[in-house]
Amino acid sequence: xxxxxxxxxxPEIAQRLFDEIRRMTTRPWAxxxxxxxxTHSIIRNGIDQLLPPEIELIHGPGCPVCVTPxxxxxxxxxxxxxxxxxxxxxGDMLRVPGxxxxxxxxxxxxxxxxxxxSPLDAVKLAQANPEREVxxxxxxxxxxxxxxxxxxxxxxxxxxRNFSMLVSHVLVPPAIAAIMxxxxxxxxxxxAAGHVCTVMGYWEYEPLVERYHVPIxxxxxxxxxxxxxIRRAVAQLEKGEARLENxxxxxxxxxxxxxxxxxxxxxxEVTDRAWRGIGVIPRSGWRLxxxxxxxxxxxxxxxxxxxxxxxxxxxxxxxxxxxxKPNQCPAFGKECTPxxxxxxxxxxxxxxxxxxxxxxxxxxxxxxxxxxxx
Amino acid sequence: xxxxxxxxxxxxxxPLRSYPTIVMGHGGGGKLSAxxxxxxxxxxxxxxxxxxxxxxxxxxxxxxxxxxxxxxxVVRPLFFPxxxxxxxxxxxxxxxxxxxxxxxxxxxxxxILEEGLLVSQLGVxxxxxxxxxxxxxxxxxxxxxxVVDKGHGDGVYINTSGVGVIPEGVDIRPQRAQPxxxxxxxxxxxxxxxxxxSVREGLEFGAPVESDCAPLNGLVEAMLAASxxxxxxxxxxxxxxxxxxxxxxxxxxxxxxxxxxxxPVPPAVAAACEMLGMDPVYIANEGKLVAVVAPxxxxxxxxxxxxxxxxxxxxxxxxxTAEHPGVVVARTGxxxxxxxDMQVGEQLPRIC
Numbered sequence: 001x002x003x004x005x006x007x008x009x010x011p012e013i014a015q016r017l018f019d020e021i022r023r024m025t026t027r028p029w030a031x032x033x034x035x036x037x038x039t040h041s042i043i044r045n046g047i048d049q050l051l052p053p054e055i056e057l058i059h060g061p062g063c064p065v066c067v068t069p070x071x072x073x074x075x076x077x078x079x080x081x082x083x084x085x086x087x088x089x090x091g092d093m094l095r096v097p098g099x100x101x102x103x104x105x106x107x108x109x110x111x112x113x114x115x116x117x118s119p120l121d122a123v124k125l126a127q128a129n130p131e132r133e134v135x136x137x138x139x140x141x142x143x144x145x146x147x148x149x150x151x152x153x154x155x156x157x158x159x160x161r162n163f164s165m166l167v168s169h170v171l172v173p174p175a176i177a178a179i180m181x182x183x184x185x186x187x188x189x190x191x192a193a194g195h196v197c198t199v200m201g202y203w204e205y206e207p208l209v210e211r212y213h214v215p216i217x218x219x220x221x222x223x224x225x226x227x228x229x230i231r232r233a234v235a236q237l238e239k240g241e242a243r244l245e246n247x248x249x250x251x252x253x254x255x256x257x258x259x260x261x262x263x264x265x266x267x268x269e270v271t272d273r274a275w276r277g278i279g280v281i282p283r284s285g286w287r288l289x290x291x292x293x294x295x296x297x298x299x300x301x302x303x304x305x306x307x308x309x310x311x312x313x314x315x316x317x318x319x320x321x322x323x324x325k326p327n328q329c330p331a332f333g334k335e336c337t338p339x340x341x342x343x344x345x346x347x348x349x350x351x352x353x354x355x356x357x358x359x360x361x362x363x364x365x366x367x368x369x370x371x372x373x374x
Numbered sequence: 375x376x377x378x379x380x381x382x383x384x385x386x387x388x389p390l391r392s393y394p395t396i397v398m399g400h401g402g403g404g405k406l407s408a409x410x411x412x413x414x415x416x417x418x419x420x421x422x423x424x425x426x427x428x429x430x431x432x433x434x435x436x437x438x439x440x441x442x443x444x445x446x447x448v449v450r451p452l453f454f455p456x457x458x459x460x461x462x463x464x465x466x467x468x469x470x471x472x473x474x475x476x477x478x479x480x481x482x483x484x485x486i487l488e489e490g491l492l493v494s495q496l497g498v499x500x501x502x503x504x505x506x507x508x509x510x511x512x513x514x515x516x517x518x519x520x521v522v523d524k525g526h527g528d529g530v531y532i533n534t535s536g537v538g539v540i541p542e543g544v545d546i547r548p549q550r551a552q553p554x555x556x557x558x559x560x561x562x563x564x565x566x567x568x569x570x571x572s573v574r575e576g577l578e579f580g581a582p583v584e585s586d587c588a589p590l591n592g593l594v595e596a597m598l599a600a601s602x603x604x605x606x607x608x609x610x611x612x613x614x615x616x617x618x619x620x621x622x623x624x625x626x627x628x629x630x631x632x633x634x635x636x637x638p639v640p641p642a643v644a645a646a647c648e649m650l651g652m653d654p655v656y657i658a659n660e661g662k663l664v665a666v667v668a669p670x671x672x673x674x675x676x677x678x679x680x681x682x683x684x685x686x687x688x689x690x691x692x693x694x695t696a697e698h699p700g701v702v703v704a705r706t707g708x709x710x711x712x713x714x715d716m717q718v719g720e721q722l723p724r725i726c
Contacts, residue, residue, distance in 0.1 A: 014708035046710015117575060117650070223708045358715055 008222030009045075017227040018050050021234055028054045029237050030186045031230060032179070032322055034172060035141075035193030036063030036351065037221050043355040045223045055234065058186065058322035059355075061175055061278060062193055064140040065092050065348035066320060069274040070310055072168045073098040073344075075303040076137055079166060080111045082301060086129060088122040089137040091115045092348045097341055099309040119151035119165075126155065126163035135297045138165040143195040145169050145286065146260040149267035152288065152295050164297040167287055170273055172196050173204045174284035180212040184323055189233040191219040191226070194248040199264075201256025206244050213242045220248040267292055276344055277317030316343035319352050326356040333357060396491040401521030414497060415483075415517055418504040423480070423515040431515035433480055436539055441476035443467055444535035450528050452499065455569045456584030460499035462660060463532040464506035464514075465589045466611070472591040473607045473663065475546040475598060476538030481507065482516040483534050488527035499530060510589035512536065538591075543602060548625035550605035553696040556672035557632060558665045560593065560679055561586070561687040563615055564643035567657035571646065579646040588661030593684045597665065600678030606666035609659070613716060616655040618664050619702045620716045622694075630702040632692030655704075656717050666694060 033039060039059045042048050048057055061067050077098045080087035087103070094103040094113065107113040112132075116122050119136050126134035138148040148165065155163040172193060179185050192205055197218045205216050215236035219229030229247045236243060246252055266289065273285025288296050298304075313331040318324035326332055326345070336342040338354055345351035399406040416424060423431040447463045464481065471478040483503065487496065507514050565586040572583055590609060597604055606626075610618035615637075619630045639647075639654045647654050661684060667675045672690060679685030702714045 009707045011708050044712060045706045045708055046712050047708070050708070050710050117577065223706075358713070 008220075008224045010224065013224055014227060017224065017231055021055065021227070021231050022052045024231075024238055025052045025054050025234055026238060028056065029188055029234060030056045030058055030322075031189045031191060031233050032058040032060045032187040033191040033219070033226070033229075034060040034062040034176065035191075035196070035221075036066070036348065037195070038191060038193065038219065038226055039063070039352055039355050041221050041223065041226055043358075045226075047223060047226055051230070055230065057230075059319070059326075059352040060179070060190075060322060061275060061320040062141065062172065063345070063348050063351050064144070064170065065096055066316065066344040066351045067170055067275040067278065068093075068096070068139050068168050068344065069276045070099060070308040071274070071306055072139075072166065073102075074306045074308055075298060076166055077101060077103065077106050078303050078306070079135055079297055079301045080106050080113050081109070082133075084132055085301075086112045086114060086125055086132050086134045087137070088114050088116045088119075088125065088134065090117075090139075093137055093139065095341065096344045096347045097311075099307075119148045120154065123151050123154050123158070123160070123163060126160050127158065130162060132162060133300075134163050135301075136163070136165045138167045138169065141170055141172055141193065141196050142200045142264075143193070143198070145264055145268065146199060146257070149260075149263045152267050152292050153263065155295060156292065164295045164300045165288070166297040167268075168273070169268065169286035170275065171270075171284050171286065173208060174281050175275070176205070176208055176216075177212075178278070178281045178284070179321065180208070180214060182321065184321070187214070187322060189215040189217070189237055191229040191233065192216050194218055194220040194225070194251055197246075197248070197252040197256065199257050199260050201254050201261075202244060202246060202252060203254055203256075209242055209244045215242050216244050218244075218246045218248050218252050220251065275320070277314075277320045279317075311342040314343035316345040316353065319345050326353040329353070394493055396487045396489055396493060396496065396521055398489055398521050398523070400487065401519055407519065410519060411517075414493070414500060415519075418500045419483075419507070419514040419517075421513040421515060423513065424517075431480070431482075433515065433537075435479065435537070438542060439540045441471045441474040441478075441538045441540055442535070443470040444533065445470060446531065446533040448528065448531050449570065451570075451573055452495070452529050454573050454585055455582060456565075457587035457660070458499055458502050459530055459532055460501075460503035461506045461587055462585075463534045464503050464510065464512070465587055465660060467534040467536040468506075468510045468512060468589045468591055469609045469661075469663075471536050471538040472589075472594045473546070473609055474538075474540060475544035475594065475604075475607065476540045477595070478510060478512045478536055478538035478591050481512050481514045481534050481536040482518075483514050483532060484518040485520070486527055486531040486533075487519060487521045488529050489521055489524040491529050496530065499532075506589065510591055541598070544598060546604060546607050548606050548608065548622045551622050551626035551628050551630075551666045551694050552605065553628055553694055554669050555605055555666045555694040556669050556690055557619070557630065557692045557694065558667060558672065558676055558679065558688055559610075559615065559638065559691050560590075560663045560665070560685045561661075562638045562640045562643070563610070563659055563662060564639060564647070564654040564657035566611075566660040567614070568643050568646045570658075571650075577646070577649075579642045579649065581642045583640075583642045583646070586659055586661035588684055590661065590663050590684065593663070593679065593682045596678050596682045596685075597675055601667070601671040601675050603668035603671035604665055604675060605668065606664070608664045610662060610664055611660060612658050614654070614656040614658055615664065616653070616702065616714050617716050619714070622664075622666060623702050624700050626694070627699045629695040629698040629700070630692060631695055631705065632702070633705045634707050635705075636689055636691045638687050638689050655714060669693075
């Protein structure tokens, strides 16, 4: 697997792609990579520093940890703190600040909060602990949804009465539409999230290309994947075209994974969803469908009427919409660091603020090289 | 690996009173405590200083400067592929001393036992400590045992402290890193952390991964015999290589630049990191060191390391620079660069 990956990190091919992008670029372009995984790859590999200065990458709202609404985080904290509950979550949700605390804090106060690597592990926990209530924090885009759907499906098949999910799934196409509808938007092309399209296909994006006359390129995550996505987007922009292109054909087909889509359609239904820092986007999320409503943790635990309080300093909403670069935020690196995050974008390694803080704080490092003698 | 440990094979040299498990009385200072010392600890660690069973060990040290260190071990699970908490506790302190250029000589061991721990399990841990001490050429000369109520500990916690003498003319500390120096890592990184993760979470990453837990004093001795131009030694344990390089950069007010492509990352560690969204430079090692060496002596030191079994895969990964003091920079595989900061708290697996 790792050897295979090396092919998509080849420095010579990367250099050729950089050269080609540089050659074809005649004026400034703003391209949004939708997915946090791509933001991570761009910053981690230093791709943004090596692009011609005309190309601006705008980091999109595609970090599921970052856009999970504060209200949902507070509900998670409340459920996790209840006696008898085993609260299961992906690792990077634990440090996301709620109104007052985070899951780590609740854990240190005695709650049974566990990091799981798959929602199916939470189902196993529920089977092994019939006297406990096991709750899984089901967040994420279309990518993580099939496994979460499978967990509920299995729980239903097994007749588990002590398993439930706190669901806050979000969908990419409505977010792209919302960004294009915003009068402040500067985005001229999108790199669509390859893994989301692996599940959902890319037919959903074709109407967006039409309606907003914006190039959308389905793009992978390795350095060469990202560069190829950028190259194709720039090529379209320079020619004044707006087409849907698939630059990730080794993983993505137009129709996507139809078996997964069938399962998703059974378990989930579309709903309006609030995105942290952005606001409510119509029909931009999934909740459990009528058939699986018994597994809804929000209904099982009384967690309505939560009053939330965002940090007044945090401007993660503007960052998520691509209106503000993380290091342009007055709190960046001062009041707000990965140690003391004010907003979720500073927590997850896929969050734009955390990625900037970890990898990009010192721009002058560009000139530094390791001597050839080494 | 863990299944292969047979606790029933361990037998007490003189049978302890009929307690197969640790009870509160083993920490009470009475007969049970004494039996634990006489029949379990003393026979395993046997040496003149310990056998005197005084309130303190009386030691003779050759002249020179003394290095003195302590470390506590709270690893879960107690037994993992490539080692256990006992081996870790001895090698951890041995390595801390060796990183100052000292020759480790004497260790103490403090045990906090949880009520209900199998005495046979403790026996295996203690035997492993004795074996690790022999391998490192150190003696465990004093100890202490306390017992806590069931549910108040993870079986065993061990604290070790140790002393060693620093040879004349050796001055190794993080502050001595200077621009131009070369950064060497002694072998493959990330093995201990991934080994622990794989058993703790029941994950598999292709080939089974064993901890690299090992005493580094022999390797350090070989390096010092080859050159005295070694400015810094550091073992990248918790926080991994990234934490160690950051500590050096901050202590010496220098920059560190390394090339990602030169890092010795074994395939299983690379696979684990890909799967979990982690970075090998943040993963713990227990038998590796980072050396900062004057450039003209770098090849000599590297050769000496490669001749030692624990340094066979040693590699030059980067250098110390006057630019960006206090900051560690990685040159990425495709020619970009990025800042490598210390991580905050634990490294968390990413969602997707």
